[in-house]
Amino acid sequence: MKKVICFLLIVMLVFLPSCKTVSDTDSGFDNNTKTGKVFTGDINDKKFTRFRLSDHCSYSQFIETYKGIYYLVGHTVYFSSDGIAKYVKLCSKPDCMHMDDYNCNAYIKTNLIAYYDGYIYCVALWEGNYWLFRMNMDGTDHVPIKLISTMQERYAGFFEHGYLYYYKGCIGRIGNTNTVIYRTPVFDNSEGTVVVDAKDKGIGVDEIMLFYPQDEHLYIYTYSPDKKYSVCRYSMENGQWSDFVNTEWCYENVLTGTDKVYWYLNGEGFYEYTYETRKTEHVADVAGEGFYSVSYNDEYIYACQYFETEDSVTSPMFYIFDRQYKLIDSVKIDIEEKCYNPLYLTELDDYIILSTSTWNRPPDYYLLKSEIGSGDIKVRKIGE
DSSP states (O other), rough: OOHHHHHHHHHHHOOOOOOOOOOOOOOOOOOTTTOOOOOOSOOOHHHSSSTTTOSSTTTTEEEOOOEEEEEEEEEEOOOSSSSSSSOOEOOOTTTTTOTTTTTTTSSSOOOOOOOETTTEEEEEETEEEEEEEEETTTTTOOOEEEEEEETTTTOOEEEEEEEEHHHHHHHSSSSSSOOEEEEESSSOOOOEEEEGGGGGOOOOOOTEEEEETTTTTTEEEEETTTTEEEEEETTTTHHHTTHHHHEESSSTTTTOOEEEEEEEETEEEEEETTTTTEEEEEEEEEEESSSEEEEEEEEEEEOOOOEETTHHHHHHEEEEEEEOEEEEEEOOOOOOSOOOSSSSSEESSSSSOOOOOTSSOOEEEEEGGGTTTOOOOOEEETTT
């Protein structure tokens, strides 16, 4: 079951359809949030341009910017001023049906978006090949910047800090064609350059399941029938490879940190691998009975129970642990909507964002982080 869920999530990341060039006048969109505050800091703060490893949606589906929050679902970009205000489609055209990329600014027909230096970026099919696109933050002017790969080569990639890291093939062991990972800046039309060839680590074309950039490293997941999922990393600073870490699970339930790899296995508990000692340790017991989706941040571990048994859906219990695996608080997510996936989506400075479906609608619930530890956390509806 783990393998099937992980595989489906990876497939969502890599199949990118077409995008049409459109243009419209400025909609009057500004950088005022719900509270009326105007941003005066660095518009390229790394929290805006980083690869959001903690997100439980498809990577690069949820982005935080100095203007507000952008969320991509169903090939449509939604905007919220602060993450808990109502998410609206990023299109101000009067009488727009938001149905296609010929007329609607919000409709971009791609599965990944990113922010850098005052623009939103994506990669999509255009004129039969994969191109890097840029658009204004109000949704207007979808402009092709440069060719990334051909339809025959295919494409998979992720953004971080103004660069696109990409692979000419399909991750997830679906028709991989090569082992080279490239990088190209989003802010000019220069060609991509080779970052690393995974075959230097002995990784074959049929073994790459996923890769992503994080903190000057590239992390590469592989799959084999005996070990299931393993992850290794490549330093883009010194060219060194780490050992393979057998997490059994793919990127879900895993945190790759600078010094350690952390992961959770249903039925077994929490594990840690330390790069310095090259040792794996079982560090804590299971969060509870049933099946859990687990996500980590600097302060907390979130464990959301999404099945009581393999075939029994339940109203999810949401558990909050500190980073020493001590249970701090919990709340039952007792809501009317049926959940189609693990409920946790991402977090912002003050909120834990929840989604009953990352596949067909924007986030719909949230928790206040200030209530953690109170024993009385309330589930609140976004936009109310």
